[in-house]
Amino acid sequence: MAKSTNNTSTAKGIYPVTGMSCASCANNIESATQALTGVVNASVNFANEKLLVEYNPQLIQPGALKEAIRQIGYDIELDESVDTSQAHQQKLSSLRFKTILSIILSAPVVFIGMFWMNMPYANEIMLILSTPVIFWLGKDFFVNAWKQARHRKANMDTLVALSTGIAYIFSVFNMIFPQVWHEIGLHNHVYFESAAVIISFILLGRYLEEKAKESTSGAIKKLIGLQPDEVTILYEGKASAILLSAVKIDDILLVKPGEKIAVDGVVVDGSSYIDESMLNGEPMPVQKKQADKVFAGTINQNGSLQYKAQKVGKDTLLAQIIQLVESAQGSKAPVQKLVDKIAGIFVPVIILLSIVTLITWSVLGENGFSQGLYAMITVLIIACPCALGLATPTALMVGIGKGAEKGILIKDAESLEVAKSIDTIILDKTGTITEGKPLVTHIEWFNKKEKDEQILYSLEHLSDHPIAKAISNHYSDMLPVAVQNFENYTGRGVKASFEGKNYFAGNRFFLEENGIQLNYSIPAELLKHAPTIIWMAEDTTVKAMISIADTVKTGSVEAIRQLQAKGMEIHMLTGDNADTAKLIAEQVNISHYQADMLPQQKAAFIEVLQKEGRKVAMVGDGINDSTALAQADLSIAMGSGSDIAMDVAQMTIISSDLNKIVAAIELSKQTSNTIRQNLAWAFIYNLIGIPVAAGVLYPFNGFLLNPMLAGAAMALSSVSVVVNSLRLKWKQ
Template sequence: METTTELHKITLPVTGMSCAACAVSVESMLKSTAGIENAGVNYANQSVSVSYDPGAVTLQQMDEVLQGIGYGLIIEDDEDDAVAEQEKIQHAHYAALKTKTIWAGVLTVPVVILGMFFMEMRFANYVMLALTLPVLFFFGRDFFVNAWKQASHRKANMDTLVALSTGVAFLFSTFNTFYPQFWHERGLHPHVYFEAAAVIIFFILLGKLMEERAKTKTSDALKKLIGLQPKTVHVIRNGAESEINVKEVLAGDEIIIRSGEKIPVDGKVLSGSSFVDESLMTGEPLAAEKSAGSQVFAGTINQNGSFTFRAEKVGKQTVLAQIIKTVQEAQGSKAPVQKLVDKIAGIFVPVVIGIAILTLIVWIFAGGDNALTHGIMAAVSVLVIACPCALGLATPTAMMVGVGKGAENNILIRDAESLEKAFRVNAIVLDKTGTLTQGRPAVTDWIWKVENTDQQKHLAAARALESRSEHPLAAAIVQYINAPSNVNVSRFASVTGSGIRGAVDNVEYLIGTLSFLKSENVDVSDGLVREVRNLSEQAKTVIAIAADQQIVALVSIADALKPTSSEAVAQLKKQGIEVYMLTGDNLQTAAAVAKQTGIESYRAEVKPADKMQFISELQSKGKVVAMVGDGINDSQALAQADVSIAMGKGSDIAMDVAKMTLITSDLMILPKALKLSRKTVATIRQNLFWAFIYNVIGIPIAAGILYPINGFLLDPMLAGGAMALSSVSVVMNSLRLKSARL
């Protein structure tokens, strides 16, 4: 009888991965290991998920397999310890890479100066050799190590091209430094290419440093989300209050929450009342009122009151834990595609090597006098002119100028991927609160129902009473009136969910909803009811003020639209982009805002996971989706989107997850960001053209194709010059972006 082995699934941090090709190597090695059913590498968060038979293979054995090709697994009993260890390794790697890049730059500058302007100086070659040696084989040794790893798996990438070209240039230059007579005896000049080798290593290191810096920041959002949960919590067990670690909380525990504390787990309020900031879930600026029977969620923040609640979902079951998990998975599902230059290098490197070898063979058999000498010279020229300096500069130079151009226009760009994708965006999802609107409630209308002579008295009374209220809308009224009032308040009372009452200088005031005033026997006319209904249809919350049973004013409060929101939406639609709006707010408010901005497609009362699901649905239809948001509740959707854009005045978590940030709150910057993307991508493509046109023309000439026709054989020094010219062309073309109009 056959027995079915139960597979275990585990996710472990991976160390040593520096590119997408590394992720492929890790995945393929694990998949080929006996006992492992499946393995999937998440390059974005440097982890691997493995399904395996624990009876056939252990975690230690998996680690040993990866150690053999230069990678490793972090195996810890506690998941938090493993993540902490991974972060420690990543920060150490970034610090080491930064040091290598700085020192490589320090040593490269004098090599370039000597090689370009003082090449005839006595002992110049020996000085350049001494300075280039550590640049290549100490600060740049990872390129050679990675190239060897790729070769051992019969693959090639940018590291292969870098190692091959710099290695050949260095060895050829070293030979010419110590044995110049070999070429002098044959009537040729022994040129050296130390500066080319050093410059290539430095620029590629600089590009990797920028990439690593962006990658280390991707985990910041997750750390901040995790930080929303308190470390300790006050629970009631056996009738006594005690403080325990949040990890020890069990479903069914009674938990006490005091003013200003964060809620540690999901649950239901048992007693007490308060207002809780739930922007984590809804994105809305107004705190939600909580009383017995209300649901509360981990990571939300209690405001003024206190209450006791029963824990229902703890640990990985909480809504906050699910947000953290989905943000992590969404980031991972967008693991950076292998760079275009890596893909090109996979074909280009073998072709160049093949041409160099073929060139040497043809010269040996058909070269006549000095066939071997000319063959070696031609083969080296082929490798030198195919040097990847321009190829390596094509993307980073355009990106550096594009990023700078973005900063000038209040667009903060985190990485190349976002700019490369943004020009293809054909659907944009906008959060409402803080993106289309100001993100805070404010008084929009103050409609008086009494004569001017009494208005100042009522304003002073309203401010005095509202300053004592804990309701979130009270702050908007206090801020609107602004001037402090010197009045005597007595008999103040708050009626939960309805309004407040109190006496000011012996005048009885009622402030709250129209239904509250009706319940207090205030006469409310039909005309007043219609007026309130009209204001409510404009997504405004209406509060009535009554003095001695007579209504004296109506106050409407709303999260007002930003002045440029409608124009920005119109411009996006003019570019042929579909615009959607998602909000956690109610349907009436969503409809009003959509109508004001000209957005036809919108959804209301959506939860964070719903936003992410909506974007996933658009992507499944072939849309390239950009998400624009500003809150914690947008973080999952931002991570899922092809291009994620945060508003600069939003939450830190939204800005960390997003690959672009609009530094101002002006949504008109969004069309500019998309235009910048189009121009930057066009520049990158032009750069790649210039990087290759020299190779297409130069490699056959370097191989000696013109020699039978006119006796011309390309000198390696001229080959080096052509390579340098292609790099200059790339840099100059990138600099044109600075003057582009957005």
């Protein structure tokens, strides 16, 4: 699905890839794509088999990407209407058929090769049974290996094709010309059973791997499943069913109890409770009435609602979440760069090692060439890079998907890597620790004139700041006047002119920097309830003092306590006054806090902490705190509904619940630990398996690994990595 980025010169696409068999394939596609003129960045996820590419549409089109990828033996699907899940099921069905049939044909070959070698026509029977296994059921290995060879590349299919092909050809030669070996005093071994069983085990491994990988993408499937196929539209008082794709902006839709909201919109009639757990991970339903916003994928519980469509298709919040999760699952953690480099040279190195193994055995072994060939085949089989390629992406897919289900949107894999090392957290006050929905508790006017309240309302209703909204909501039944030259000063206040006079509304510092003296003391009773004080002035004359109160969110105290218990140092930075900051800090047990801070001062404060060697996470609303969010090592935006700040932060907590920060950090640690476990297993497997396959133990105890066992071990290594990643799903 192509999607324009914030930079109008580039576009992004996420395309399903076909033909991959291992991590080397992903690297081949990635390098070929990045080499194209106009491609800014490309990343291939072997686990979910998708290409994430950013490109300049003026220089290259998706069709050219497809052609370049096809030239190296793979393909991508550009048509968004194609159901890739159906293609995946067809692939699974094909693998299941090939696996079952190959095992049926291979079983008698194994028994003959191991127990009944002296029976009449043993070699001929094994030849007849193993040939369809290798060249029909295992045909794809040879076809893909040939495609790679044509472009001077190699992958896992190359290893499988070489090992089974050599074993088969050598066996046929020995069966037809046994005298060649007898004349030099050697036994004419055949390896039909090894070749057939290797194909069977690898097919079985791929089938189990695909089944396991299918589970890692469960989060995306759940999100996509939240979209209804049909909706009920109201036109001229009549209700009729139409396809979701036919819904247009401003259509009036009807949702009945138990049905899903189809698109983002606003309620125009009715009242009900909506289950929004798919957005925020919270089980409690939210009441919706006229003028409230509703979001695609949420579930209507009891009453009927009529709502006007405001965002449809790819513009809905649900579609954006799906896009974000897919992009994040396709991104790569920093550790993956090292893995990619290893995987890129892995197959050629293994081929070289297998040749060295054959030569060494031929020179030093008593029955050298035959045993050397046996060891060579085993080395080619056991050294599969699949486990290495699956180690990181499968863990990331499960971790990022689990986060999405819990209302934690993770923008990329790197943020998960960073989150586990955070030791300092900076919290904004308004909307982060507190509800962010302040209310006007008191207004004291000085020399009030007839239009002063209208002017105050007119100034504040032009601003999106929560405090400005509190004031404009206080005067919601008032009509604005036409102010001119409106200017918004982030974190400080607003300014405009009306009938030749300048009007200001903002904090103490904003008025003072505009030459307005505040010779008024704030009553202690007001400060007692932790208000924010906003001043209004006309030219240089103070007109009003507005007291605004905000309350601490339910759960903020416990979330901060948990973060501190994990060894985090918590700082609260706010643009509010010192008295308010102190009171809120005391309520949530934060000892480090700063008041009266401008956005750039917050960023400077974070920079100081970073110079001290601290890893800093900034948690804010993603708008006023954008400078600080950009400066921090990890940026976390608190958002809800349409205010979600996806493009600003590396993580977004949809529900604005601070407890989700605790969960996000714990999730990052669990995911990183799983990645390390997977990589450790993949590396240890190869470090031990390859020397044993080459015959390093033979001089000591006469042990030489059977190629069939090598095939089973290779299949098990890939499946075990995916299963270990899936364990993340059930962790708390």
